[in-house]
Amino acid sequence: MKNLKLKICGMKHPENISEVATLQPDYIGFIFYEKTPRFFEGKIPQLDSEIKKTGVFVNASPDYILEKVKKHKLRAVQLHGGESAEFCQELKIIFAGMDRMEIIKVFSVKEEFDFSVLQEFEGIVDYFLFDTKGKTKGGTGETFNWELLKDYPSSTPFFLSGGIGLDEVEAIKKLQNYFKKQDKKELLYAVDINSRFESEPGLKDVEKLERFKKQF
Template sequence: MSQQPSTNNYQLKVCGLTKLDQIQELISMNIDFLGFIFYEKSPRFVLNHLSLEEISEINHQGKVGVFVNESIEKIAEITEKAKLNFIQLHGDEDENFIKDLRKNVKKEVKLIKVFRVGETFNFQFSIFNSLVDYFLFDTDSKAFGGTGKTFDWQILNEIEISKPYFLSGGISLENIHQLSTINHQPLALDINSKFEIEPGSKDIEKIKNFTQIVKKIY
């Protein structure tokens, strides 16, 4: 997995998955990351639809579990039982939490720390450089994720990003041409609510169309 892709090499993460048939279709499309939300307040809370055993049986190396201010014990248990490859921390987890979490999961499990970007970026995120494997930049909101709204990507040009990162928040066919304005290109694009029929049910044809157009443009 490349650390910093060229503009014609975006990887893709589809988040908020709840349906096994759609997951299999995405796997057949060679989608790089499959996102499962383990946040009970989310309309895409995966355990309302799939069991940990069913998730564990999905044969893919990019299974991402999304957690929001969850306990270390619960994260570790779900990661083990669902055989997750990545843990995405989407809440207010600090460096001490992440240090303790790292001790409680297998070393091959990769950690993604989310930063929610508003009109400005005011995080001291360099403290996470040695603690996580990836960053993820998403649009800030009172809720956690799935807003379908885009933050000003030019903010990313004002900060020094030392990790490969995922770009999230309202990515769509209407704005992907603006990706070229970002100096430090993302490793992966993270799509969710803009590609749904309803929460948790993906529009597979729209995702296929998106992947084809991104390849043509970049």
Template sequence: MKHNIAEVAALQPDYLGFIFYKKSPRFYDAEEIPKLPAAIKKVGVFVDEKISKVIELTRKHALDVIQLHGNEDKEYVLDLQRNLVLCHPDILIWKVFSVADNFNFNQLAVFENKVDAFLFDTKGKEKGGNGYVFNWELLKAYSSQKPFILSGGIGLEEIETLKEIQKTDLPIYAIDVNSKFEDKPGLKDILALKKFIAEREKK
């Protein structure tokens, strides 16, 4: 695992995610996160976790981003912010929303001024890593200027569609890749990631 993290880090992604959800096959339970280049931000992924535990792991691993992947409501986010301001005032909070065949973007309103970005993932039986994309046509209804991360089953076959959607005025902040680039849960296929990066850079 440590070697694989180093190989991924060598590809210089903007962010590396670590899942702190015990029910996930990608649960990260190592004592520490290997030292990463300063330019790579560490994202801690949490699912309806106790705020005290989120704070504990944020401090322990010097996280840069907290990704909330559960049913956390606005009161949870506000409580989390109150706790973070004392020890980690610069940390970012991303709120995840699972998208199925349709999606009501009005539900984002209560989080608009409380989180730094949204993340849209595919709704499935798991909290993430379900391996297939949702209907990106739904994003045409996104009217906010809040940046968002596009996630959910993105693989090599989505590259051309990604290039097209990133030509629009949607505020796509980042692309999250996961299960389509794994040899097994939590272990990334480095050659596939290299190919993805190379193809994305082609005009």
């Protein structure tokens, strides 16, 4: 995807996971949060080592996160709750002896966002992720005001998430071009897609995913 990584999140069914993996996304996400219909309880099938298995957690304990990391051989953790910078630092220390573990910290956005809240996480997490603010965690199917990202003050690369489907392709390309013109093309690191590519929660439409991937 020409300098733009792809994360497909909310996977649940082993056969569907294997089908999605044939598209060679950069990340595949599994949600370890019981209050979502995409809660993952199964066994992850064998995936290409280049695909980073990512665990999504919401205010989970370090022990619970570490258990899932070891069990599923995760390469990244995505923190979707109110985790503090101190918590992220604690995880970073825990992961220090592991090979290439990444920490992604999520922030929910609607019509406005105070970017100053990112400062304490700088140098601790590997990436930020901006998702659409909703009543529940994840899967709103709605985008937020991406114009806000033009004021992004950080040097930490970020994932773009929240309601992304085939109709958002041109808007993503425009945002890519904006950062490219600012000589900051590396900041928009990845897109994270989920509910807009499902036939039911956790079951992805591989054909639609392939059409999306081919746009970039």
